[in-house]
Structures are given as structure tokens and as C-alpha cells.
Amino acid sequence: MPEAVVEQPFLLATLPPTPRQIRLALVIVAALLVALVLTIPFVNTRLPRVDSFIPVLETAISFNDLITSALLFAQFFIIRRYGLLAIANGFLFTALIVIPHALSFPGAFAPMGLLGAGTQTTGMLYYFWHVGSPLALIIYALLKDADSGTSTFRHSPVTVVGWSVAVVIAIVCGLTWIATAADSLMPAIFLDSFQMNRVPHLVGGLLLSFWTAVPLVLLWFRRRSVLDLWLLVMCSAWLVEVTLNAFLDARFNLGFYASRIYNLIGTAFVLLVLLSETTAIYAHLARSTIKQRRDREARQIAMDAMAASIAHEVNQPLSAMVMNANAALRLLTKATPDLDEVRASLEDIVDDGHRAGEVIGGVRSMFKKDAHGRLSLDPNDVVREVLTMVDVDLRAHHVSVSIELHDGLPQLVGDRGQLYQVYLNLIMNAIEAMRTITDRARLLRIKSEFIQESSDVLITVEDSGTGIDTKDKDRIFEPFFTTKSSGTGIGLSICRSIIESHGGSLLASANTPYGTIIQVSLPSGSI
Secondary structure, eight states, X not given: OOOOOOOOOSOTTTSOOOHHHHHHHHHHHHHHHHHHHHHGGGTTOBOOOOTTHHHHHHHHHHHHHHHHHHHHHHHHHHSOOHHHHHHHHHHHHHHHHHHHHHHTSTTTSSTTOSTTOOTTXXXXXXXXXXXXXXHHHHHHHHHTTTOOOGXXXXXXXXXXXXXXXXXXXXXHHHHHHHHHHTGGGSOOOBSSSSBBXXXXXXXXXXXXXXXXXXXXXXXXXXXXXXXXXXXXXXXHHHHHHHHHHHTOSBTTBHHHHHHHHHHHHHHHHHHHHHHHHHHHHHHHHHHHHHHHHHHHHHHHHHHHHHHHHHHHHHHHHHHHHHHHHHHHHHHHTSSSOOHHHHHHHHHHHHHHHHHHHHHHHHHXXXXXXXXXXXEEEOHHHHHHHHHHHTHHHHHHTTOEEEEEEOTTOOOEEEOHHHHHHHHHHHHHHHHXXXXXXXXXXXXXXXXXXXXXXXXXEEEEEEEOSSOOOGGGTTTTTSTTOOSSTTOOSOHHHHHHHHHHHTTOEEEEEEOSSSSEEEEEEEEBOOO
8 A cells, every 4th residue: 555645835844946946046156156266365354353243243143043043943833843943943053152152252342252251262152153053954954854744743842842942042051151161271273362373273164164064065965945955055155154264364354254244144045035935935825825715706606696597497397397297197087088188288398398408508508619708818828827826836746847838829719717727727637646656756747839730729738647547548527537535526527618618629648658648729719
């Protein structure tokens, strides 16, 4: 028996990145590398000392990482994964560790810093900071694909998050105490509050660079989601920062300012992406909900009106049929039946039956081809509109899309809303058919072309899913026939009715080597 497939929510921890997002991330990483190459020759160029730089910068980093941590904790409450918990606590650690770092920084709030800081205190806090943050990324990278969901937790997420936050606060307090109380026992990284001890600082900086590269490599080989992609960008910014910092000979040089700014840029990217993508997802869900509610209300109104109309129209011929049938029975019970009267009653029953049939036929006439509600439209535009609507669904189910829309297709005359529903139904069926596929790529291919011989526009939807059983191929368009456990069996039937009402055809066939091909053929024309 195949394993049940767990549906993942539309979150950044599960959504795969789009090609546009991948290109943007690569451009940013390339820009960071160029900045590193251009900055290294001037890393020790003396610049004016600005004592407010560190408090302002690290306040921004702290608020940035606190917000990012809160957003990641929120995602953890939805999909309870240890990996998400680790990275959320990693951002919380950074947001907290920069506070004693800024307070103890010489000249920021006091000539030698606050908290009883010594010469090495701020430097050691910097090392603790840049060891702890990559460690959280390493744990995330190792655990993110091993998590199976909420069943791994025996405690409520509130309890888990509460204890993890308490542990992070305790760690930050402990590291701050170590850095201040054991200042004289620390390695001599700084000669004074300004000048660095070049050799120990260089060795320590290169070790930090190596340590920061570890999560970068792990994430590169284990990347799956939008979150993974932008954590890679952040890690690249960290690597640029610690590499520049390794070659410094004193504070307040060009490299000192530049490296700290790169750190802020890296973490800010993750926050901006979390906010923008979360907003986009909520907007998509809101649009979908509004559209579903509108469609449901429209269908309900249409069904109520149709039911009332059918009940009213059919009731009259049915009443007449019953009355004539009773009359015929009474005539037949007479001693000498009047056959002419019986024949007349039976003929009236036949006529009333035809009238009832015409009423039912009137219901079907709603799908018959006429000019009412139909406009000239570009078939490619309808397909693109549907693909935009289902973008999140495609990414959530890890479906790759190949689009081959032929330019210059002739216009169609049709009901845009009905054709939209047809394509939406076909694409969602294709996504559903590939939901359980784990041993091959989930590929959706959509093509449009013009058939010269028939002057028809052909839209093809191909998937690599489970395909159609041979015995069911001729039945999938029948009303109330379905192969889904939760299907109603009317979607494809309605789709075929709509396409045929437009003078077209809807055909299904097996794809090679896997999946199904659905072809929508519509006649071209203009109003």
C-alpha cells in the first residue's frame, strides 16, 4: 500500500523557489563577491572614527533578527520542524548577542565600554556571535529534511518554543559573563581598544571563514525551499564579512565598516524575503478565498434559480399527465369504454411528456453556443492567467512547468470565465495526478498551437502523473464518474459541455512514458 502523502502548507520553508528568485539570489551573491574583491586591497585604509556606528548598526541587526526570528517561530507553530526551531533560535541568538557586543564596544557608550569590559571582551563576543550563528544554520541544514511533522513533538509548540528561548537567553548571558570575567585569560586578539594583534587575529578570522563556509556548503547541496535559497545568500554575506575582518589591522578602517554593513545586508535579505513572500502568499490565499466565495455564491444563486424554474415549468406538464392518466383509467373502468376519449387522454399524456422534455432541454441550452456573454479573446492570455493563479499550488507540490505558447494565435470567441474554469480544472487535475509521484520529476507541460487544416486553436495539458487506466479512458468524461476518493465526477463532464458549447472538443489520451494528455480544441474566429 503506498504511503500517505502529507500535504505541506504554502510556507517559505516548504515552497520551492521560482527561477526568478534563483536568478536574483545569484546576482546578489555575485555582487557580494565582486564587492569582496574590490574591498580587500583597501581593507586597511584609514577612515574617520565614528563611535556611533556600532550602536546604530547593531541596533538595526538586533531588531532585524528579532523580527525574522518571530516570523520563523510562527512558521514552526504551523509545521513543527526541528530545523525551523533551530534557525529561529539562531536568529534570536544573533539578536541578543549583539546587545552586549555593542554595550562593551570601546567608545560606543563609554571609553572602554560598559559591563566591565576588558581589552578582549568585545572581540570574544564577536567570535561567539560568528560561531553560534553558523552553528544554527548547520543544525537547520542537517535536520530540515529529516523532520516528519507534528508527530515528532510530544509537547505543545508553546512549551518547546518557551524552553528554547530560555536556553538561548541563558547561553547569551553565560557567554557575556565569560567574555567579561575571563578577559585576562582570553587570547590576545587586540593590543588595545583600537589596534589588533595581526597574527592571532588573522588565524582566528580564517578559522571563522572556514566555519562559516560549512553551512554554506551544506545548504547548497540540501537546498529545497525559498528559505534555503535566501539563507544561502545570508551565509554568503557572512563569509564576505568574516573574510574582510580577518585582514584588518585596526578598527574603523574601510574593511571594518564594510564588513559590518555586509552582515546587516545578509540578514536584511532574509527578513525582506520572509515579509514579501509571506505577503504574496496571503494575497494569493485571499484572492483564492474571495474567488471561491464569489463562485460558490454565483453557483448557489444559479442553482436556486434553475431549481425554481425547473420545478415551476415541469410541475405543469406533470400535473396534466397525472390528470389525463386518471381520466383514461376512469374511462377504461366503464362498462363500455369510449376508446376515442381514452386515445385523446393518452395523446395528451404524450404531449405533456414532450413539454417536460423541452423544459429539461432548456436547462442544457445554457451551454449551447450563442453570442451572449462571449467576446473575442487571446487563448494564451487565459492560460497565463490560470498559471498565475495556481503558481503557489505548483510550487507547493514541487511541479516543474514547461510553457510553450505559440505567438500570433488567432482570436477565439468565447466566454472568458467558462474557459478559465476549464483550464483551471484541467491544471488542478494534473497537479492532483502527480501528488503521489516520488520516483520521477513532476512535470506539467502546457502548449498552444494553431492547426491550419481545421483553423482550430489547440491547447494541450500534459502531466507525468499516474495516468488513466485503460478501462477508464472512455469514462472519465461521464457525469459522476471519478477515480478520486474525494472527487464528485462532474468536473470533466462540465468541462466537456463548455468546450462543446463553444464548438470545440475535449480529448484525453495516455502520455509517454507516464501521465495523461488532455487536448482542448477550439475554433478560431472573431465577432
